[in-house]
Amino acid sequence: MIGVSTYLEPKASWGVWELPAALLPVGYPRLVQASGGLTAMLPPDDPSYADDVVARLDGVVIAGGPDVEPVRYGAEREERTGPPARERDAWELALIEAALASGTPLLGICRGMQLLNVALGGTLVQHMEGHVEAVGVFGTHEVKPVPGTLYESIAPAASTAVPTYHHQAVDRLGEGLAVSAYAADGTVEAVERPSGPFVLGVQWHPEMGDDLRVMSALVRAAMRVPPAGAHQVG
Numbered sequence: 001m002i003g004v005s006t007y008l009e010p011k012a013s014w015g016v017w018e019l020p021a022a023l024l025p026v027g028y029p030r031l032v033q034a035s036g037g038l039t040a041m042l043p044p045d046d047p048s049y050a051d052d053v054v055a056r057l058d059g060v061v062i063a064g065g066p067d068v069e070p071v072r073y074g075a076e077r078e079e080r081t082g083p084p085a086r087e088r089d090a091w092e093l094a095l096i097e098a099a100l101a102s103g104t105p106l107l108g109i110c111r112g113m114q115l116l117n118v119a120l121g122g123t124l125v126q127h128m129e130g131h132v133e134a135v136g137v138f139g140t141h142e143v144k145p146v147p148g149t150l151y152e153s154i155a156p157a158a159s160t161a162v163p164t165y166h167h168q169a170v171d172r173l174g175e176g177l178a179v180s181a182y183a184a185d186g187t188v189e190a191v192e193r194p195s196g197p198f199v200l201g202v203q204w205h206p207e208m209g210d211d212l213r214v215m216s217a218l219v220r221a222a223m224r225v226p227p228a229g230a231h232q233v234g
Contacts, residue, residue: 002037002222003057004028005092005112007065008044008085027207028063035216036223044087047094054098059105059198059222061215062092062112064205067168073123080127080167093119105198105221107214110166113191113201120174130185131166138163138208143189149180150200151190154217162189162204162211169203177201197221 004024012021022043029039042053042060054060069084070077072093092112096119099106108116114124133139142159145152170188173179180200181190193199198221206214 001040001057002032002059002061002219003040003042003053003095004032004061005063005088005095006041006043007063008087024063025207027205028061031207031212031215032061032219035212035219037215037219042091042095044091047090050091050094050098051102054095054102054104057104059107059218060095060099061218062096062106062108062115064110064112064165066111067126068111068114068118068124070124070126073118075123075126078126089115100199103197105218106200107198107218108201109207110203110205113203114168114170116199116201117170117174117177117191120177122170122174122177123172125169125171127167128169128187129167131164131169131183131187133165138165138205140164141183143181143183143204145190146178146180146182149178149190149194150192150198150217151180151202154213155211160211162202162206163208164204165208166203 006022006024009021011018012023024041032039066085067082069089072089092115096116140161141164143162144159145155176193177191178194179188180192183189189203191201202214
């Protein structure tokens with residue numbers, strides 16, 4: 001059972017309804033399902049519940065979404081940083097802390113990787129160019145694994161094309177994290193804990209592609225299955 005954090009939107013439309021909604025792009029549960037897992041959605045809740053929630057799960061995914069509020073890493077908000085999502089920040093940081101404390105396998109995707117870095121005392125670049133194709137359009141670029149890392153064991157090719165959409169990135173690395181992939185321009189594209197339970201963050205959006213390797217690695221870790229060759233949808 002893989003818990004995936006969700007968006008919390010003041011207004012969403014479906015059928016005849018237009019209501020507040022906790023929602024998740026369908027790519028996330030489909031990726032979990034295709035990798036052999038079941039999905040539980042984790043909408044923002046009281047952070048004090050995070051330990052009990054994570055105790056019921058086999059793995060946790062912190063999904064992509066809005067910018068992390070800069071106060072979380074001791075910075076002033078810059079002009080191009082998006083509006084805060086305080087309920088998500090508080091809840092997802094609590095989920096991350098609960099997963100790290102309990103040894104529950106953890107995967108951060110885009111915002112999720114940035115929050116993982118912030119949870120461990122790291123900071124973020126609040127704006128950068130070149131990693132957004134256009135507003136609302138995912139682009140693609142290559143990422144290169146760092147030799148000897150968990151990510152390289154998951155995706156050992158010299159480089160992999162990944163779906164990308166972000167304007168923030170890791171600046172100062174959080175305590176205990178190591179960089180495990182870079183983009184051609186030097187942007188940190190993956191981070192991990194070098195030892196212990198599965199902890200990985202990726203800056204790109206695997207749910208927007210057909211490469212199962214990252215999610216399959218999380219699901220195997222959640223099932224306590226030793227690493228094996230992963231595959232792609234097709």
